[in-house]
Amino acid sequence: MSDIWTMIWKESKDLLFQGGWKSLIRPFFVIGIMGIYLPLQVGADWISLTPIYMILVLWVPFFVVISFIGDAIAGERERHTLETLLASRMPDRAILLGKIAATVLYAWGMGIFSLLLGLVLVDLLRTQGNWLFYPLDLFVDALILILLASLLATSAGVLVSLKSATVRQAQQILSIGTIVFVFGVTFVLRAIPANVLSSLSYPQFLLSVMVFLAVLDAILLALSFMSFQRSRLILS
Amino acid sequence: MPEPIIRTEHLSRFFGTVKAVDDLTLEVPAGIVFGLLGPNGAGKTTTIHLLLGLLEPAQGQASVLGFDTRTQADKIRARIGALLEFAGLYERMTAEDNLELYGRIYHMPAPERRARIKELLTHLDLWDRRKDQVSKWSRGMKQKLAVARALLHHPPLIFLDEPTAGFDPIAAAALRNDLASLVAREGVTVFLNTHNLTEAEKLCAQVGVIRQGKLLAVGNPDELRLRTGSPQAEIVGTGFNDQMLALLRERPEVANVVLQNNHLTIELRGESKVAPLVSLIVRSGGEIEEVRKGKASLEDVFLTLMEEERT
Numbered sequence: 025m026s027d028i029w030t031m032i033w034k035e036s037k038d039l040l041f042q043g044g045w046k047s048l049i050r051p052f053f054v055i056g057i058m059g060i061y062l063p064l065q066v067g068a069d070w071i072s073l074t075p076i077y078m079i080l081v082l083w084v085p086f087f088v089v090i091s092f093i094g095d096a097i098a099g100e101r102e103r104h105t106l107e108t109l110l111a112s113r114m115p116d117r118a119i120l121l122g123k124i125a126a127t128v129l130y131a132w133g134m135g136i137f138s139l140l141l142g143l144v145l146v147d148l149l150r151t152q153g154n155w156l157f158y159p160l161d162l163f164v165d166a167l168i169l170i171l172l173a174s175l176l177a178t179s180a181g182v183l184v185s186l187k188s189a190t191v192r193q194a195q196q197i198l199s200i201g202t203i204v205f206v207f208g209v210t211f212v213l214r215a216i217p218a219n220v221l222s223s224l225s226y227p228q229f230l231l232s233v234m235v236f237l238a239v240l241d242a243i244l245l246a247l248s249f250m251s252f253q254r255s256r257l258i259l260s
Numbered sequence: 261m262p263e264p265i266i267r268t269e270h271l272s273r274f275f276g277t278v279k280a281v282d283d284l285t286l287e288v289p290a291g292i293v294f295g296l297l298g299p300n301g302a303g304k305t306t307t308i309h310l311l312l313g314l315l316e317p318a319q320g321q322a323s324v325l326g327f328d329t330r331t332q333a334d335k336i337r338a339r340i341g342a343l344l345e346f347a348g349l350y351e352r353m354t355a356e357d358n359l360e361l362y363g364r365i366y367h368m369p370a371p372e373r374r375a376r377i378k379e380l381l382t383h384l385d386l387w388d389r390r391k392d393q394v395s396k397w398s399r400g401m402k403q404k405l406a407v408a409r410a411l412l413h414h415p416p417l418i419f420l421d422e423p424t425a426g427f428d429p430i431a432a433a434a435l436r437n438d439l440a441s442l443v444a445r446e447g448v449t450v451f452l453n454t455h456n457l458t459e460a461e462k463l464c465a466q467v468g469v470i471r472q473g474k475l476l477a478v479g480n481p482d483e484l485r486l487r488t489g490s491p492q493a494e495i496v497g498t499g500f501n502d503q504m505l506a507l508l509r510e511r512p513e514v515a516n517v518v519l520q521n522n523h524l525t526i527e528l529r530g531e532s533k534v535a536p537l538v539s540l541i542v543r544s545g546g547e548i549e550e551v552r553k554g555k556a557s558l559e560d561v562f563l564t565l566m567e568e569e570r571t
Binding site: 026027030033034037038103104105106107108109110111112113114115254255258259 | 364
């Protein structure tokens with residue numbers, strides 16, 4: 025466990041807070057859209073967390089993760105720091121888990137921050153009545169969904185980063201992959217017969233999405249662990 | 261006799277049809293600087309990767325600190341320090357954080373870690389710049405920091421892969437001095453990959469010469485000179501001609517004669533005397549300004565071994 029904390033500490037120093045202001049443009053842009061622009065446009069309805077707003081918030085981790093996860097392995101390879109790390113006593117699993125944990129925590133944090141920022145703004149702009157909060161059950165569902173989406177984006181990012189020669193290549197593949205995923209999900213949702221969707225209650229729909237994301241997470245994480253091997257990485 | 265700190269037996273690694281390391285059998289005793297000397301692409305880096313258990317050998321076996329590189333690589337990596345082909349520093353982090361990271365990786369307690377970082381950075385004159393981002397440092401400073409990182413957790417053995425490659429002569433000499441003083445102070449065994457003959461001559465108690473994955477010779481530099489390089493006489497002067505060279509070559513004590521401009525190099529068989537040869541040159545019309553007799557340099561040994569292997 026201490027090895028994973030060491031890797032999280034390292035990632036936070038190297039990636040998250042040391043990349044300069046340019047590396048923060050994309051996350052702040054995403055927060056600007058999801059945490060400020062959309063809640064202001066929607067107004068008090070935002071707090072109801074209807075399916076469409078819930079799905080919008082779910083994209084926050086994807087856009088945040090693309091900036092960082094490509095750098096996690098392809099970047100280390102490009103800057104020749106990975107070889108030295110692999111020559112140390114740090115176990116493979118701790119290196120990978122540390123990178124995943126740091127990125128997931130960051131993306132999850134950004135998602136929660138966007139939600140809370142939107143809430144505060146909507147409440148501030150309401151001129152009458154008490155302060156409102158999201159319905160607690162939906163807020164908890166949103167936290168779980170953002171976490172699962174963060175894990176999905178991160179584990180997909182790790183896989184792409186492992187196969188990419190450069191950070192730029194990894195980021196390009198992830199950007200295209202995210203767009204394909206968005207269209208794919210939209211296509212699948214449209215393909216499901218309307219009576220099936222309407223037969224599901226909102227909590228049942230959210231639970232189905234959670235299960236779908238959890239299964240994808242498990243598959244991608246397993247693939248990441250299988251691909252992250254010292255002898256392969258040293259040759260790449 | 262103490263157990264060697266590194267032992268390889270018929271160690272081989274191939275990449276496709278290329279034999280990167282070919283039947284390498286080697287023993288490195290503890291407490292010395294061992295230099296693996298070879299040209300680029302000779303298999304030096306692959307040898308280090310094999311010894312660290314980062315690559316599986318195709319054939320043969322190796323042990324480092326008594327641990328098998330195939331089955332106990334994690335134990336090896338937990339006990340050694342390494343400065344590989346690239347410094348491998350996190351340039352967006354500060355120098356202090358780079359060492360802090362590796363101190364944490366090797367589970368050094370915080371007070372010990374801080375004291376050790378201060379000790380090493382002070383010794384290398386880097387303490388005042390510890391809060392700088394590494395990206396702002398010169399190449400020489402970065403390499404010194406990477407050496408400090410390799411020594412941070414008091415490993416009994418460190419691997420250095422071409423630590424002065426690409427440095428200008430002054431920076432290389434400065435880093436070599438720092439390396440020599442640190443190694444002597446820490447009492448650590450060093451496995452040094454280099455293609456720099458001066459480096460090998462100055463730092464190494466034992467040298468192995470490798471080419472195309474094959475170990476051509478191993479021993480201390482003096483032994484190698486005796487084994488491989490013949491004693492030679494260098495004569496500087498004028499009036500050297502083909503007839504004179506032919507006469508010299510006929511002499512039983514002369515193995516070879518090479519003339520370059522006004523510089524005559526006579527390779528001798530055994531410990532022959534030079535005076536009769538000087539006399540012959542003078543009688544044949546040569547005018548001598550300077551005569552030097554000496555052993556072959558490590559460079560001569562290296563070039564001879566490379567030539568022998570090629571032919």
